[in-house]
Amino acid sequence: MSLLNYFSTQPKSASIAKERLQIIVAHQRRERSSIMSDFLPDLQKELIEVVRKYIEIRDEDVNIRVEQAENYEVLEVNIALPDSSIVKIHTK
Amino acid sequence: MGNISYLLLRAEKLANQNSDPKIIVVTSGKGGVGKTTTSAAFATALALRNYPTVVIDFDVGLRNLDLVMGCERRVVFDFVQVINGECSLNQALIKDRRVENLYILPASQTRDKDALTLKGVARVLEALKKRFQYIICDSPAGIEHGAIMAMYFADEALIVTNPEVSSVRDSDRIIGMLASKTRRAVQNLEPIKEHLLLTRYVEKRVGRGDMISAKDVQEILAINLLGVIPESSSVLQSSNAGIPITLDQNSDAGEAYHDAVARFLGEEPPKRDKKGLFSRLFGN
């Protein structure tokens, strides 16, 4: 197949752009409309504080993500615990 | 016949002038898409219609609007100095020498964007509202502090977009910010009225299929399309000379801006021998 042929059978770049943008914008808008996006930063801060009462962790050890599924959202909280040898367990 | 339409236009103007002053932010997210060009063009076209209009440069540290408006040599005081009480508002406002009712509030060249505070900006805007019908805020690029300062108090927004993927994506992010990080959003008021302004549009390339069309951009962003401004060498020429493009009688881009302003004001689009880009694309 000649190069010319190759290009003529490809969709035009503008329609590729449109398709990509439709996906991007839909994704951005879903994320914005998530009921959790408003309070996620606060939730993260408070979670860190709670966990710190018991285990010494750094801010960056806590990772929060909201996953979008068809018609529900998943809140994923990941807390990386430090090496057990240096864990300082707080006791009340 | 000409007389009658003139009278109608005047009556409409007088009615409009009694309405509340409006703050309009010109914003985009992405840099270099035409915000400053648009701010200067819109402000000038509104003032030409006798609306008292001021255009503010929010691009603190990187001012540009003074150049596009051709008043760079008359800048003595600036927006940040007004906020800090180092001069009066009147001392900082520059009156345009060509168009009645048109004023420019320049940005500072030496400070950075953090010099703007919500309280300070609010105070200056309140004072300007007493004198002007339209307050145009030329936003800096980006989605940080400076851009938020420019959009925070807006009643309406012109979202300047180029027919190109990164610009469209950034515009969508800006739409999200307008709906969440502004006074109207925070105070649960009626949302900011959004207008899409597509600029640097090359019809030929759209026809060839290598530039995304106005219809498609409008469909993707799903906000009201106010106008389509063609890519035009006259824009560079007029910015070279410090003349807002809407003062150029022979520019296709200037004409498209005038049509967009007419649509913004809810006027009938002016009848022309040759149909403008928007009319050809959307049939009105």
Ligand SMILES: Nc1ncnc2c1ncn2[C@@H]1O[C@H](COP(=O)(O)OP(=O)(O)OP(=O)(O)O)[C@@H](O)[C@H]1O
């Ligand atoms: N319709 C047009 N046709 C041709 N050139 C244009 C058009 N609109 C803007 N330009 C050019 O694009 C460049 C950027 O324009 P402008 O300064 O208005 O963008 P901006 O969005 O304000 O940029 P920044 O984000 O840096 O503030 C300028 O050189 C300007 O002359």
Ligand SMILES: [Mg+2]
């Ligand atoms: Mg600019």
